[in-house]
Every structure is written in C-alpha cells, then in structure tokens.
Amino acid sequence: MKDVREYVLKTPAGGVKKYDHDALCDYLEVDDRSRVIFEQGVGREAIVRVYPANPLMNMRSIRIEDLLLDDRGFITIGSYYDGVPLKFRLFDPRTGNAQRAAVFGTTGAGKSRLVQAILVACKVSGIVVHLADLKSGQSVPEANGQVATRVTAQFETILMLRGLVAEAHRRMKAYAEMGRSGFVKNDPDPLVYGIVDEANRLLEKGAPFREEGAYLIKELGRTGRSVGVGIIIAAQAGHLEELGGSDTLRAMLKEGEVVLLRWSSGMMQQLVGDGLVPRGEALQPIPKVVGRVQRVRRYNEVATEDADDVNSQGMLYHLTAARPTSMARTFIVGSVTPCTGYDPVILDLYGPAAPPGEQINLPAYITDKELEAVANRDTAAAGPGGTATTTLPHAEAGGAATAAQAGPVSTAQRILAALPADGMTVPDLMTALNADGGREVRRGTVLTTISTLRNDGKVARPDGSGLVIPIPAG
Ligand SMILES: Nc1ncnc2c1ncn2[C@@H]1O[C@H](COP(=O)(O)OP(=O)(O)OP(=O)(O)O)[C@@H](O)[C@H]1O
Numbered sequence: 001m002k003d004v005r006e007y008v009l010k011t012p013a014g015g016v017k018k019y020d021h022d023a024l025c026d027y028l029e030v031d032d033r034s035r036v037i038f039e040q041g042v043g044r045e046a047i048v049r050v051y052p053a054n055p056l057m058n059m060r061s062i063r064i065e066d067l068l069l070d071d072r073g074f075i076t077i078g079s080y081y082d083g084v085p086l087k088f089r090l091f092d093p094r095t096g097n098a099q100r101a102a103v104f105g106t107t108g109a110g111k112s113r114l115v116q117a118i119l120v121a122c123k124v125s126g127i128v129v130h131l132a133d134l135k136s137g138q139s140v141p142e143a144n145g146q147v148a149t150r151v152t153a154q155f156e157t158i159l160m161l162r163g164l165v166a167e168a169h170r171r172m173k174a175y176a177e178m179g180r181s182g183f184v185k186n187d188p189d190p191l192v193y194g195i196v197d198e199a200n201r202l203l204e205k206g207a208p209f210r211e212e213g214a215y216l217i218k219e220l221g222r223t224g225r226s227v228g229v230g231i232i233i234a235a236q237a238g239h240l241e242e243l244g245g246s247d248t249l250r251a252m253l254k255e256g257e258v259v260l261l262r263w264s265s266g267m268m269q270q271l272v273g274d275g276l277v278p279r280g281e282a283l284q285p286i287p288k289v290v291g292r293v294q295r296v297r298r299y300n301e302v303a304t305e306d307a308d309d310v311n312s313q314g315m316l317y318h319l320t321a322a323r324p325t326s327m328a329r330t331f332i333v334g335s336v337t338p339c340t341g342y343d344p345v346i347l348d349l350y351g352p353a354a355p356p357g358e359q360i361n362l363p364a365y366i367t368d369k370e371l372e373a374v375a376n377r378d379t380a381a382a383g384p385g386g387t388a389t390t391t392l393p394h395a396e397a398g399g400a401a402t403a404a405q406a407g408p409v410s411t412a413q414r415i416l417a418a419l420p421a422d423g424m425t426v427p428d429l430m431t432a433l434n435a436d437g438g439r440e441v442r443r444g445t446v447l448t449t450i451s452t453l454r455n456d457g458k459v460a461r462p463d464g465s466g467l468v469i470p471i472p473a474g
C-alpha cells in the first residue's frame with residue numbers, strides 16, 4: 001500500500017470517547033476529510049490512515065455469490081475501508097438462531113438498497129420473507145412477487161406481524177412437543193423473516209397502530225429468534241420515541257444486529273441518548289459528499305458542478321460486528337441511475353424462480369372487533385349530506401372481509417369505503433368518490449364529513465401528511 005500513510009496512535013484507556021475528525025484532519029493538513037480514516041482498535045490503540053482518495057469510492061456491483069449464505073450463516077454485503085469483506089449474519093447454524101436486525105440511516109443513505117440485497121439473499125438461500133414496504137411499495141418495488149407476502153399499508157403490516165407472531169408461538173409449542181429446544185433449518189420449518197422497511201412510519205408518534213406495531217416487533221424479537229422467525233427493520237428515525245417508545249424494543253435492538261448508515265447530527269444524539277449506539281460519538285462521520293474539500297473559496301475560484309452531489313450512499317458502520325468503528329460500504333446494488341420501471345439489474349439478481357414459502361393469510365388475523373367495525377361501516381347511520389343510495393363492494397385489508405351490502409350509503413360510508421389502509425389525500429379522495437358510482441359529492445360536504453369522522457375516531461389526519469387515514473375500531 002504505497003501512497004498510504006499510516007499512524008498508530010495511543011488512546012486513553014477504553015478508547016476515544018469523543019472524536020473530532022476535523023481537528024485530526026487539520027492537524028494532518030488534509031483538506032479532503034474523506035481521505036483520512038480513523039479506526040479505534042481494541043484497548044488503547046487507534047489507527048489513522050491517510051489515503052490518496054477515500055478507499056470506499058469504487059465499490060463493485062454486488063454478485064449473487066455474495067448473497068448466498070455461507071456455512072456460518074453470513075452473506076457478504078460490502079467491504080470495510082481496508083478491503084476486508086463486510087458480512088451480515090442471517091442465520092446462526094450453531095445455535096439455530098434467526099437474527100433481529102435494524103438498519104438506521106437518514107433519508108437517501110441507502111437503507112432500502114441494503115434491504116433489497118437482503119431480500120435477494122433470502123430468496124436465493126431459501127429463506128421465506130414476509131415484507132412490509134411502508135412507502136406504499138415504493139421503497140423496494142422489485143420485491144413485488146419475489147417474497148412470500150408483500151404488504152404496503154399499515155393495517156396489513158399489523159396483520160402480517162400478527163401472523164408472524166402466531167407462527168413463532170405455534171413453533172414454540174410444536175418444538176416443545178417434539179422435545180426439541182431449538183430451531184433446525186428446514187426440518188420441518190423454513191427460516192422466516194419479517195422485514196419492515198420504513199418501520200418509522202408504523203412506529204412514529206401519531207401512527208394509527210403504533211402501540212401494537214411496537215408490541216408485535218418486540219414480541220418477534222423475544223420469541224422468534226430461537227424458533228427461526230427473525231425480524232429486520234429499516235428506519236429513518238433515530239429516537240426510540242419514533243420507534244414505538246418502548247424499552248423492550250430497545251433491548252431487542254441492543255441484542256440484535258445494528259447497521260448505521262449516514263446519519264444526521266440530531267439523529268446521532270438521539271441514538272446515543274437512547275443507548276442504541278453506545279459509542280456513536282467516537283465514530284468518524286460519514287460525509288454526504290465524499291471528496292469535497294472544506295475550505296473557503298477565493299474570489300477567482302468556482303465550485304465544480306458536482307461538488308454538492310451526494311455520493312456516500314451505502315457507507316455505514318456495522319455496529320454489532322467485530323469491527324464496529326471501521327468505516328465500511330455496501331456493494332453497488334442495482335442501477336446507479338434512475339430506472340423508468342423496475343430496475344432490471346435488481347430483477348436479474350432475484351432471478352426468475354418463484355419465492356420460497358407461502359403468503360401469510362392476512363384476513364385470518366383480523367380480529368372479530370375489527371370485522372365488526374367493517375360491518376358497522378356498512379350499516380352506519382347516514383352522515384351529513386349522505387342520502388345517496390348505491391351498492392358498494394367493500395374491500396378491506398386486501399380483499400379480506402368483503403361485505404357487499406345493499407342499502408342507502410352515506411357520504412361517510414363512501415369515504416370509509418374509498419380510503420385505502422394507508423390513506424389518501426383529499427383531492428384523490430374526491431376523485432375516488434366521484435368515480436364510485438354514487439351521487440356527485442362536493443368538496444365542502446367531503447371536508448365536513450371527514451371532520452365528523454375524525455371526531456368519531458374513524459379517520460385520522462396526521463399533520464403535514466395531507467392524508468386522510470382510516471382507523472379500524474378496536
Ligand atoms: N448500495 C447501493 N448501490 C447503488 N446505489 C445506491 C446504494 N445505496 C443507495 N444508493 C443510491 O441512493 C439512493 C437512495 O438509496 P435508498 O433508497 O436505499 O435510501 P434510503 O435510505 O432507503 O432512503 P429513504 O429514507 O428516502 O427511503 C438510491 O436510489 C440509489 O441511487
């Protein structure tokens with residue numbers, strides 16, 4: 001490694017507690033901060049390397065071989081700055097344990113691409129995946145048809161998680177009866193993962209199923225691991241308050257695998273404050289733009305055109321691996337320029353085979369109370385301005401509990417029928433209502449009806465989202 005300067009530093013016992021990368025770079029007289037890599041070693045040693053350019057800038061594309069489980073249950077998702085492979089564990093054959101993992105990072109940091117790699121790995125390794133893509137299916141669109149279950153709305157996610165918890169409980173009982181203390185892959189049950197991308201949407205304050213979502217995820221973390229039912233979440237939020245606010249969730253994440261992609265400073269403070277990232281403040285920051293020189297421009301200097309383009313996507317720390325403070329990066333997953341449809345590179349990774357496993361029967365996990373609420377919607381008293389008579393096919397939770405009923409239908413009922421589980425904006429709702437075959441509705445009527453429904457606890461309107469979201473009674 002010529003052209004690389006290396007310094008071995010003595011640090012205080014227990015390592016550096018608070019790390020100031022800028023100060024170090026100034027001391028070394030290096031303008032491009034991303035060329036300097038700091039790594040706290042074990043004990044009192046740290047290494048500083050000064051590269052000609054950031055060593056993680058030329059990642060290769062991920063290959064299908066990287067994503068096949070090795071005999072210790074790891075896949076390779078990228079590499080550390082010094083070329084050592086970056087591994088991610090999906091299974092522990094020694095203990096039979098499934099994993100629980102969380103991928104954190106600010107928006108655009110590369111969470112969903114990493115999730116996509118994990119999804120491919122699961123498919124090609126025969127691991128059954130039940131996926132919630134809470135950005136209406138837009139985070140990992142190529143997963144459509146490549147996983148056993150795919151849901152894109154919050155209520156369906158709850159049903160999916162209920163199904164996973166039920167499966168974990170079933171296995172616990174069945175294995176106990178077999179006299180078996182742990183999980184043996186594919187004998188008779190496959191390894192299963194619940195994966196929730198944009199988990200913050202399910203768990204943030206004001207989310208309609210926050211409490212149950214947090215409960216189900218932590219229950220999976222608690223009971224699923226030893227029976228081959230794992231859980232992986234990707235979230236933008238840092239704070240536990242934004243992740244259901246539960247202590248037990250913290251316990252689950254502390255014992256699970258944690259991958260941290262580029263963060264914002266506020267997010268880091270929260271993660272450290274919550275104890276999710278024990279030594280966060282000793283981590284060298286991941287810059288948004290790698291290779292940018294931080295200095296004042298003189299009057300005759302102009303910035304290059306791409307000086308502000310984000311180019312550090314996929315850079316991360318694998319905080320629970322053997323090298324928690326070594327900067328690493330995922331391989332390139334998929335096309336680097338936007339595609340007009342599904343990304344062909346990603347589809348190619350998934351391959352043409354059908355995904356392993358069977359879809360969770362979501363309607364089976366709707367409670368009686370929720371079913372009743374659906375039925376009540378169809379027989380509810382007419383809301384303001386509602387006198388139209390139409391027969392509405394009423395689909396709830398992806399075709400579950402279909403109850404087509406004849407009779408007078410109020411504007412309130414029509415609104416509830418038109419709303420998908422993840423909500424709709426008022427303009428879209430107007431369009432849907434005026435296409436449902438009923439009487440033409442006016443915007444004023446719709447708005448007053450929504451406000452009545454909100455007072456009755458039947459819909460929510462989270463601030464800033466512009467959405468009207470149905471709340472199942474319960
Ligand atoms: N591993 C990767 N390989 C190639 N491109 C990547 C990778 N990770 C991220 N990118 C690029 O960065 C963009 C954002 O990545 P991604 O969608 O994974 O971020 P995210 O963290 O899920 O963001 P959000 O919070 O907005 O969902 C991608 O569209 C892609 O262009």
Ligand SMILES: [Mg+2]
Pocket residue numbers: 111112113139197198
């Ligand atoms: Mg995403």
